[in-house]
Amino acid sequence: xxxxxxxxxxxxxxxxxxxxxxxxxxxxxxxxxxxxxxxxxxxxxxxxxxxxxxxxxxxxxxxxxxxxxxxxxxxxxxxxxxxxxxxxxxxxxxxxxxxxxxxxxxxxxxxxxxxxxxxxxxxxxxxxxxxxxxxxxxxxxxxxxxxxxxx
Amino acid sequence: xxxxxxxxxxxxxxxxxxxxxxxxxxxxxxxxxxxxxxxxxxxxxxxxxxxxxxxxxxxxxxxxxxxxxxxxxxxxxxxxxxxxxxxxxxxxxxxxxxxxxxxxxxxxxxxxxxxxxxxxxxxxxxxxxxxxxxxxxxxxxxxxxxxxxxx
Numbered sequence: 001x002x003x004x005x006x007x008x009x010x011x012x013x014x015x016x017x018x019x020x021x022x023x024x025x026x027x028x029x030x031x032x033x034x035x036x037x038x039x040x041x042x043x044x045x046x047x048x049x050x051x052x053x054x055x056x057x058x059x060x061x062x063x064x065x066x067x068x069x070x071x072x073x074x075x076x077x078x079x080x081x082x083x084x085x086x087x088x089x090x091x092x093x094x095x096x097x098x099x100x101x102x103x104x105x106x107x108x109x110x111x112x113x114x115x116x117x118x119x120x121x122x123x124x125x126x127x128x129x130x131x132x133x134x135x136x137x138x139x140x141x142x143x144x145x146x147x148x149x150x151x
Numbered sequence: 152x153x154x155x156x157x158x159x160x161x162x163x164x165x166x167x168x169x170x171x172x173x174x175x176x177x178x179x180x181x182x183x184x185x186x187x188x189x190x191x192x193x194x195x196x197x198x199x200x201x202x203x204x205x206x207x208x209x210x211x212x213x214x215x216x217x218x219x220x221x222x223x224x225x226x227x228x229x230x231x232x233x234x235x236x237x238x239x240x241x242x243x244x245x246x247x248x249x250x251x252x253x254x255x256x257x258x259x260x261x262x263x264x265x266x267x268x269x270x271x272x273x274x275x276x277x278x279x280x281x282x283x284x285x286x287x288x289x290x291x292x293x294x295x296x297x298x299x300x301x302x
Contacts, residue, residue: 047218051217051218052214053213053214053216053217053218053219054205054206054210054211054213054214054240055205055214059205059210060205062204062205063203063204063205063206065204066202066204067198067202067204067296068204068296069296069301070299070300070301071299083239083243084239084240084242084243085236085239085240085242085243085244086239087239088234088235088236088237088238088239088240088242088260089205089235089236089239091235091236091239092234092235092236092259092298092299093204093236093299094299094300108243109239145218145219145220147243148221148222148243148244148245149221149245150220150221
């Protein structure tokens with residue numbers, strides 16, 4: 001189960017986050033891989049771009065991976081600790097492992113996932129951290145809207 | 152907070168479920184209302200129709216309600232107990248109450264939501280129950296795919 005490179009996978013998620021930023025959206029990116037490193041789907045938050053509050057980075061990557069019979073051989077990589085919504089996705093579909101860019105600007109349900117058997121790797125990546133820190137400072141209203149909290 | 156009629160709201164979700172069934176999809180429907188009974192969005196599972204595993208009934212209704220600053224004055228109604236994915240949605244966005252058609256064919260995260268302060272109403276509606284019972288019997292592979300389990 002450790003036949004994967006968290007850094008290489010995170011680079012794909014970070015690329016997605018930067019695309020989201022360039023589009024004026026919430027700069028969070030994610031991707032779904034097999035444990036052997038095959039890319040199944042990648043995506044980024046689409047709240048601003050599509051006016052779609054249901055498309056967080058993780059759900060966008062999951063959608064873009066299309067229909068699958070099961071997810072026990074998959075890894076979700078995301079630039080930010082997954083919120084409860086995205087943590088629920090991981091638990092329901094039995095995604096085996098989550099690689100997280102950073103969990104400092106926001107800490108979602110990754111401890112809960114670990115308690116229920118999901119593997120968790122927190123990279124604590126400086127690029128992911130500065131991307132989110134800057135975004136939260138510059139667009140607090142958009143950030144709080146994205147997680148359903150009031151500023 | 153009890154200024155709403157669970158039966159009237161559930162009728163909308165059930166209509167969505169029947170539309171999904173008619174389309175050959177997973178027959179689960181949902182809708183998001185304000186606590187005063189205003190319909191914000193409605194939808195049904197889109198796995199088959201759009202090849203989209205991320206669109207459960209609840210996430211479809213949430214998407215169709217569009218962007219909102221908060222959800223503390225909203226009620227989600229769904230024909231079936233929400234899975235972990237959809238329960239995570241409810242918790243993350245602070246949806247105040249969930250009305251559930253039935254929780255016999257499947258029981259997701261509604262107890263967990265109740266522990267965290269979400270109001271839960273289980274209607275135990277015979278029409279919702281027979282709709283799901285029949286579906287699970289006739290299309291077990293599709294049902295298990297929809298919840299990420301192996302038959």
